[in-house]
Amino acid sequence: MVIIGLGYFFAFYDILTLSFAIVSPMIQQLKMTRLEISEAVSVSLFGYIIGAYFVATVSDYWGRRWGLITNAILIAIGSLGSALSTNAIVLIASRLIAGMGIGAEIAIINTYISEITPAPIRGKMVQFTYLAGALGFAVTPFIAFALIPISPIGWRWLFGLGALVAAAIVPLRYLMPESPRWLTIKGKFDEAERVVRTLESFAEKKVRPLPPVPPPLPEKLLSKFPTAELFNRKYGPRLLMAVLFWFFDYMLAYGVIGFAPYIFVAAGFTFTTATWYIALGSIGYIVGALSMAPIADKWERKYLVASAFSIATLAVFLYAVAVGIRSPIILTIGAFLGAFATAFAVPAYTYTAELFPTRARASGFAIADGVGHLGGAVVPFIIYLVFNPLNPLSTGVWTFVLLGIFEIIATLIVLTGPRTTKLRLEQVSD
Template identity: 30%
Template sequence: MTETETGTRRTDARRSIAQRLDALPFTRKHGRVLTGSGIGWALDAMDVGLFSFIIAALTQQWGLSMGESGLIASIGFVGMAIGASLGGLIADRIGRRQVFAITLLIYGLATGASALAGGIAVLMVLRFFVGLGLGAELPVASTYVSEFAPARIRGRLIVILEAFWAVGWTASALIGYFVVPASEHGWRWAFAIGAIPALYAFAVRWGLPESPRWLAGRGRVAEAERIVETFEAQAGKARQAQDPGGDLVQDPAPSPVARSAGGRVAALWSREFRGRTLSIWLVWFCVNFAYYGAFIWIPSILVDAGFSLVRSFAFTLIITLAQLPGYAVAAWLIEVWGRRLTLSVFLVGSAVSATVFGTVHAEWAIIASGMALSFFNLGAWGALYAVTPEIYPTSLRATGAGWAAGVGRIASIIAPLLVPVLLLAGGSGLAFAVFAVFFVVAAAATWGLVDRRGETLDDR
């Protein structure tokens, strides 16, 4: 067999695997992939959320200034920026599942070790490593699930995956409300609980399959075939490798866009992808700035407004509960309206909510506008995670998603440092007005993306 014939057979095998995955109904195995990834996602959210409660407590116990608190928060986001960029590159190289498990282990161990921190310096070092793991995990997990999901429900499944963030954040709010204020060492116990991801990493490594699309793209077609066959067997489908069916026949897929790490990064700015790369980077930057600027500081802002630590945490818990209906509505709309319209509408809703939240003072108004901000902002996050992996082919998917997230983390580094300055200059009204502007810019940038609702993924 000639080299050309071998290449053609591999291309046909990749095409067949993609077609078979898209033709499947939703099965229990899809549910296992979604739930297994979602638990990791929830644990990630729990860690990020816990820190917003812990930093409010440490500000009182350690006598931290707002600048010092912002610095501790920002160092974690430095790690997240690096982790997101490297994690995507590595996932395109060694696989999605491997990187997913490694990142859970890294940030779980670092979070548990944070319980023993005795000062700012040690806590900052550990928060950097926590961020390293967190930053790499999220874009890799969304890429992983998107490559299993049938095309007709892919966006909805990624929004459901992102909805696990609300589960984790709610768990963090409960821990923050009941554990952190309970004693002088409550924050240490909260960090200890945050070490759970280190244990869960082993379940991911041995309990979930690797992405068949990635395996096929790396030439490991036999492994990809075996995984797809297990999904087909559960769905009651016959093996379709030799004859995918008339409705699924497509032209042979072209070769991977890039194989080397440098080539993948460069390809993001090729003529074909530069417009969507610029747009997705801008959306990620603006959404990260507004989200982390607001939600990391909400408990502290409420304390500064005169509410007790416990009451501030109770308000935050109520506000957090609105995230789940936000995800539910976004999960429905994303397959009805499409990715771009859904994302832009939720971002505009976030802008309006942020503006109102920054200007109200009555308890009911704070809770109502905060819940609206949670509803729209987290619905926007769900749509953003759905669209990001879809705009790149398989050989660039984790790299593209990781670098977009990495650019976004730059904004999350800046936001915690800038918020104290904004609060001093004009109070919460100015801070949340700035967040609203960033949401509006993100909504506009959404329209530079491609919308692949219902279309098969690009498996180059």
């Protein structure tokens, strides 16, 4: 979990770096146009979709561990390329590669943790792992606040730090055990047994005795291409539901992550003021992650997700008010609630992984979450059309209101999904 957490931290760190870099000297140094800024934001999300699917397919075929190693390599290459960019084309290409690694990272981490944790605490364990990602979200604004103003190339150090740590994570991931569930569907029963015995031995030293082993449930072996397992009457509707709720949720998420500092600065806040208040609000990531952990397995998963989405809607409406009246206090409250909602919504990751069978779980998660990121990929162009920096107050307000409407739609969609809390994965998906 520590090794997974380090990856989560810098995956989420990397997601935020560009949003602060676009209000730094980088734009002038690389001679980027407004359209190229939107392209740099969007291309990372297209990379997310591509990487999530292809590396997840690797994970379904060759194992979760190899998928996790591939993720870290891609993030390191993309972040290093971003740090060394000499023009907009190099930056855009580097963000594509980094996006591929981040998309696969989130898909396979949630698949892996879901498969190696017991059903009664599955949500809690995913939440604790995500806490490291929440710290990444919370710390990144402070790192940007420290690095960007002190040097014309501070934005390069911002990207370079992520590359350095991602590269260091690669050898650590060789130490991780493979998912026993994946080993089982590949027919590697002896190796699966060794992994489980290792986990049992560790647990017995902490809590004696272990509860009785429940009777095994049938699990179909992987007999065809993983994606082909998803397009049928059982998994097809689940896949569509997950794609749609992620699509509208990511329209809000990446609209805010990619453009909130830009809109606030255009509306009259200075860079340091906007970044500082957003950084203060980012404490909400940690509060949200810790608040969800005790209840992650006590309330039905889809209702937890819906409650988090509702808080996110309130947060973005407060952003609209903050722009309209130029209120740093309301900006800070909105930033806190938005960060809180992001961390509070982690059950959405758990929920997505639970919807699909082991033989295609990583692929199912990657398609749902990856294709859902098309929402994040198109929203920069919607903002490009709606937001006018020459009239930042009224167009800024309407931009945030529109993002809130997208999140309301996501909330209604997720409520149509099946129940999963405290059920074994085989009960939910087979």
